Structures are given as structure tokens and as C-alpha cells.
Amino acid sequence: MDFLQPSTMAEALAAKAEHPGAVPIAGGTDVMVEMNFDKHRPPALLDVTRVSELTEWGMDDGRVRLGAGVSYTRIIDELGDRLPGLAMASRTVGSPQIRNRGTVGGNLGAASPAGDAHPALLAADAEIELQSTAGTRVVKAHEFYLGVKRNAARRDELITAIVLTPPSGPQQFCKIGTRNAMVISVAAFGLALHPDRRVVRTGIGSVAPTPRRAYAAEEFLAAELESAGLWESRAELPTALAREFGEKVKAAGAPIDDVRGTAAYRLHSLAVMARRAVTWAWTDYRTARGT
Amino acid sequence: MRITTTVNGQQRVVDDVWEGESLLYVLRERMGLPGSKNACEQGECGSCTVYLDGVTACACLVAGGQAEGREVVTVEALADADGLHPVQEAFLECGAVQCGFCTPGLLVQTHDLLARTGRPSDPEIREALAGNLCRCTGYEKILDAVRLASERMASR
Numbered sequence: 047m048d049f050l051q052p053s054t055m056a057e058a059l060a061a062k063a064e065h066p067g068a069v070p071i072a073g074g075t076d077v078m079v080e081m082n083f084d085k086h087r088p089p090a091l092l093d094v095t096r097v098s099e100l101t102e103w104g105m106d107d108g109r110v111r112l113g114a115g116v117s118y119t120r121i122i123d124e125l126g127d128r129l130p131g132l133a134m135a136s137r138t139v140g141s142p143q144i145r146n147r148g149t150v151g152g153n154l155g156a157a158s159p160a161g162d163a164h165p166a167l168l169a170a171d172a173e174i175e176l177q178s179t180a181g182t183r184v185v186k187a188h189e190f191y192l193g194v195k196r197n198a199a200r201r202d203e204l205i206t207a208i209v210l211t212p213p214s215g216p217q218q219f220c221k222i223g224t225r226n227a228m229v230i231s232v233a234a235f236g237l238a239l240h241p242d243r244r245v246v247r248t249g250i251g252s253v254a255p256t257p258r259r260a261y262a263a264e265e266f267l268a269a270e271l272e273s274a275g276l277w278e279s280r281a282e283l284p285t286a287l288a289r290e291f292g293e294k295v296k297a298a299g300a301p302i303d304d305v306r307g308t309a310a311y312r313l314h315s316l317a318v319m320a321r322r323a324v325t326w327a328w329t330d331y332r333t334a335r336g337t
Numbered sequence: 338m339r340i341t342t343t344v345n346g347q348q349r350v351v352d353d354v355w356e357g358e359s360l361l362y363v364l365r366e367r368m369g370l371p372g373s374k375n376a377c378e379q380g381e382c383g384s385c386t387v388y389l390d391g392v393t394a395c396a397c398l399v400a401g402g403q404a405e406g407r408e409v410v411t412v413e414a415l416a417d418a419d420g421l422h423p424v425q426e427a428f429l430e431c432g433a434v435q436c437g438f439c440t441p442g443l444l445v446q447t448h449d450l451l452a453r454t455g456r457p458s459d460p461e462i463r464e465a466l467a468g469n470l471c472r473c474t475g476y477e478k479i480l481d482a483v484r485l486a487s488e489r490m491a492s493r
């Protein structure tokens with residue numbers, strides 16, 4: 047096995063081009079478990095923790111460019127105001143030790159339907175930046191997840207950054223598990239209201255082969271808010287509307303029974319989380335806390 | 338491969354490290370530092386918690402090669418020539434140690450908590466230690482120990 051340790055982006059891309067089977071390792075919270083239990087022995091590990099473009103974040107034309115290797119702890123500490131939904135999701139990841147090491151890039155690379163960052167990225171209309179020696183391309187989050195643990199990155203590409211627009215409205219994230227810490231989600235829900243565009247975005251986790259958006263629910267809620275003039279009036283959100291939104295989010299799920307929960311429980315909890323999340327988000331919008 | 342890293346203030350060089358080997362294995366089996374415990378090997382239990390460049394991490398989830406040129410501090414370095422660290426003393430006095438297997442990880446994580454937060458609230462203590470499992474104590478004595486250590490350290 048090779049251990050590749052680039053210190054610049056150019057070196058990292060060259061290494062990935064030369065060793066397409068190399069597995070990138072940042073926090074190691076997924077990759078090292080596979081190694082320790084001998085589930086998977088790749089031809090090479092590609093340590094991406096020394097490439098500063100990957101481990102830093104910055105503003106670019108009003109948008110946040112989040113290096114794929116920024117830890118969850120730093121997202122919580124440094125980006126809670128600019129990326130509230132992702133910061134909320136980050137707080138639910140593992141434990142302090144895991145959040146100190148784990149990264150959104152790792153979540154995207156693993157592309158597990160249960161990854162905590164995915165619902166927040168989908169709701170925020172995030173874009174995933176992929177780089178190779180052939181160039182850079184950007185994939186929208188909702189086009190990134192291709193199947194169970196399969197993503198849109200080619201074998202010669204590295205996931206280099208996540209690009210997100212700071213929100214014009216409130217964001218929420220909910221996750222169900224057996225305890226507060228160290229939990230792989232049984233079901234998760236991300237919500238963003240975008241009053242500037244008058245659209246609603248969602249992300250659902252652990253309830254389908256991939257993280258996905260609940261398109262019909264998004265369109266339903268946006269149309270209802272529009273026709274009732276609620277974006278302007280900021281009047282109370284009708285309870286029945288929140289409930290119906292929850293039911294429509296639930297309809298987007300296609301879960302399985304497994305050791306963490308039954309399909310029926312996942313769908314039920316998804317409807318409850320969506321109803322609560324939209325109620326909280328709307329309260330934030332009314333009080334302008336979510337701007 | 339060869340790894341050169343600073344462990345507890347001393348530069349250490351080890352050879353013949355397998356590329357997929359964890360920092361935990363390097364510390365325990367190659368450097369003779371068995372304080373960090375090997376239990377779950379998947380980041381669930383926190384028994385192998387160490388500082389890596391000043392931030393706590395599960396050593397089982399760090400590839401040995403990733404520690405190249407970095408600074409590692411293990412539980413072995415908490416005590417100094419003057420004796421045990423107040424966190425260690427509080428764990429002993431409060432009966433927070435039973436079988437002792439989780440203790441090194443809890444000591445390092447508590448050390449980090451109290452370095453960052455002088456007088457943590459109970460929810461803050463629970464949150465900071467959420468990634469450290471103990472199957473003996475029921476955690477109450479551990480919480481007592483953290484509170485005692487925080488009082489003593491704040492009043493020093």
C-alpha cells in the first residue's frame with residue numbers, strides 16, 4: 047500500500063491522477079474504520095490534510111467557499127452565522143473528537159444516505175467543486191448523489207470544496223437517533239426558506255438510497271406561501287399547512303427496514319420533523335431572526 | 338515507512354510503520370505508550386483520545402502517517418514532576434475509576450474541556466464527554482470528578 051502525502055493542490059491532483067484507486071483521507075472517521083476492521087484495503091491512501099486550499103474557507107463573490115477538509119468543529123465555531131443549516135447539522139455529528147476531525151468532504155466522499163451534512167447541503171442549494179489535472183467542475187448537490195455510497199466524482203477527481211450562498215431566510219435541521227451523541231441518523235431533515243427567490247428547499251437523509259430533495263413538498267409549500275401572501279404578511283403559518291407539508295415530505299422517502307429503524311418509523315418521524323422544522327423556520331422568519 | 342513526530346514534547350522516529358496503521362497502534366505498539374487504550378477501533382468509545390496539534394482526536398482514526406511532523410500529547414503527559422494533574426486527582430478521589438479502561442480517554446477529554454471552559458455547566462460537561470463511553474461507573478462519579486477538578490483549577 048502507498049501513503050501519498052501532497053502538500054499542495056497541484057501535487058494532490060497529480061497524485062490522484064497517477065493513483066486513481068487511492069482513497070483520500072482527511073479526518074479518517076470513515077476511512078480508518080474500514081482499515082481497522084480490514085473491510086477494505088485500497089492500493090493507496092491520499093492524505094489531504096496538508097493542502098491548505100482544502101483545509102481553509104473563504105468568501106468568493108459573496109459566497110462561502112468551504113474547503114472540503116474543514117472540520118465540523120470549525121464550521122460550528124466559525125460559520126454558524128453564514129451557514130446556519132450546515133452548522134446545525136454539524137453539531138449533531140458524532141462526538142467532539144469526531145467533529146474535530148470529520149469533514150464535509152469526507153461525508154460527500156462516503157456518500158452514505160445517512161451522512162449528516164447532506165440534508166443541509168441539499169436545502170442550501172450547495173454546489174460541490176471537483177478538481178482533477180484536467181480542470182475544475184461544479185456539481186449541484188442534488189445531482190451529486192448517484193446511489194448508495196456512490197457519488198458523481200470521477201476516479202481521477204478530488205472533492206475540493208463546497209460552495210454555498212449565505213441564506214436570505216431561515217434554515218433548520220432535524221435528526222432522529224437513539225441518543226444525542228454518536229448516532230448514525232435513523233432519519234434526518236434539512237429545510238431552507240429562500241425568501242429572496244421565494245423558494246423552499248429540503249433535504250432528507252436515511253430515508254432513501256441517497257440523500258434527496260422532497261421536490262413536490264418544496265413546490266407545494268412555496269405555492270401556498272405565495273397564494274396566501276404569507277411571504278409579505280409574515281402572518282402565522284396555518285397548522286394544517288405545516289402538517290400537509292410534513293405529509294408531502296414523507297411521500298418523498300423510500301426507506302428500508304434495518305438495524306437502526308423500520309421503514310414505517312422512518313417515514314413517520316420524517317413527517318413529524320418536517321412539520322416541526324417548517325414551524326420553527328416560519329417563526330424565525332416572522333420574527334426576522336432568520337432575516 | 339518512517340514516521341517522525343513529536344510525542345509528549347520529545348521527537349520520536351519509528352520505522353516500518355504499515356501505511357494503513359493507526360496512530361493508536363504506533364503509540365502503543367511502536368513507541369511503548371500504552372496509556373491510550375484500544376477498544377472499539379471505530380471512534381465510538383473515546384478510550385484512545387489524544388491531542389493532535391492541540392485538538393483532541395481518537396488516535397484509532399488517525400493514520401500513523403498523518404501524524405508525520407505533528408505534535409501528539411497522550412495521557413502519559415498529563416502528570417508532571419510535581420505529581421498527578423488535578424483532573425487525575427479528582428478522578429481518583431471521586432471514585433470515577435473502576436475498571437479503568439475508559440479513564441485515559443476521559444482524562445484527556447476532560448483536560449481539554451477545562452482548558453477551554455473554566456467552569457463548565459453540567460450540560461457542557463455531558464456534551465464534551467459524549468464521545469467517551471464508560472460501562473462501569475454510570476457516569477455520575479465521573480461528573481463529580483469533572484466538577485471537583487474544575488472547582489480546584491478555577492480557584493488556583
